[in-house]
Amino acid sequence: MEISEPQPQQSKLIELSQLPVNPLIFWGVVTVGLVVAVVLILSATGVVVGANWLLLVPVGAYLLIIGFFISYLSKIYRERNRLMVERIRDEQIKIDEFKKLNQDLENYAKQLFDKDFELTLANKRLQSLEQAKSKFVSVTTHQLRTPLSAIKWTFHMLIGENLGKITAEQRNFLQKGYDSTQRIIMIINDLLNVDYIEADKTDYNFLPINLTELVDGIVFEFTNQVESKKIKLIFVKPSNPLPEVAADPVKIGMMLENLIDNAVKYTPDGGRVTISLSDARINSARSSVEVAIADTGIGILPAEKDKIFHRFFRGSNAIQSKPDGSGLGLFIAQDIVEKHGGEIWFESKAGEGTIFHFTLPIFNAETPPK
């Protein structure tokens, strides 16, 4: 967008307004000069003699009036020119400013366009990277799980004496091999879970869930594990039936398993794990049921309290007690609880035990969680 310039007109006006003398004096001098010239011409030619001189008075006066009138007009004209020039100058400045503004806008628009292009490219790259990561994780985990299944089953068949009698010492070694394989499988499953949870952010299916039944089912799955560690696993059922919560049963099941597994894993043999449900928050602003999982385990060190929900973080005492672990369990648990609109927190004393609490909102058919 170009703006044409009114240059020629402006320069002409400037010339006019820049006469070197005041027009009043200029035209005054011109008039007086004319009168003197007329008188001199008349006297020299002998046209005006004697009384005729008197005629010169009105002629002179007339010429003088005309002279002043012209000089006045000229002054107004000059003034008008001056104003016009000023105005044109102002306009010109404005035009220049607009031109600059326009140029700036064009530059910004171009920069924006470039940025947009860059961002679109970056976003595309991120998306394909995310897809590649998901694909990589699922293919790898699948490929790893197949040979691990073979190892696990072989150990299990040997331990179960399906392939012949074994000695106590052989059983001991085979059991260790089986346990290690089992731990690798758990880590792979955690990795797969994280990928799955991050990939499907909106893929939650909230249903009215009876939490007491759900917890009961999961506690049952731990029967063998707690027996072998001689840990008392107690589920304190609420005395009054609780209202249903809005939850995705698969995801809540996954996180409950994780929390109970942690409690059992990090509690020394002969300890206790207690799970309880509470209706204390049912009448609060965000009506919810609270679940607590208390153990008599190794606890969480005060210095590490802030990091415990971080992805891949494992407490130093946890690493010492169980060298393998993905550090993903609590990260996943927090993610799941928050997507339900609940909260998760804990109280812990190192060496004495930990209580994990989390809340799940009461199911409300009118306002399901988003």
Added chain:
Amino acid sequence: MENTNDGEKKVVMIVEDDEFLRSLTAKRVEKEGYKIEVAVDGENAISLLDTLKPNLILLDLLLPGKDGFEVLKKIRSLDAMKAVPVIIFSNLGQKEDIEKAKALGVDDFLIKANFTLDDVVTKINKLVKK
């Protein structure tokens, strides 16, 4: 509880492409008193079903050529096989896989790495007794 008479034995068909997993599974299930039929891929499984009428099918999903889902479709399209229990036994275990299999009509979905062969035998016993 082992069946001694071969004629009375219930038949379990194992569709599994990994040779070692297949032999381990066959060995363990056979020990439980079942007659075993094995198929090494989807094509093989489908052609065996022309003559066989197993009491239960243990089906892997990732198979060369025709995959487990296609075999499952074929099984459910055969009149004689409509009601036969099918357990998916795979290392695929993404939600989409499970849902797809459920939609096609499976009785259970087990992820190999998360179960032992004893668990599988328990599931088979439960479903075949029905």
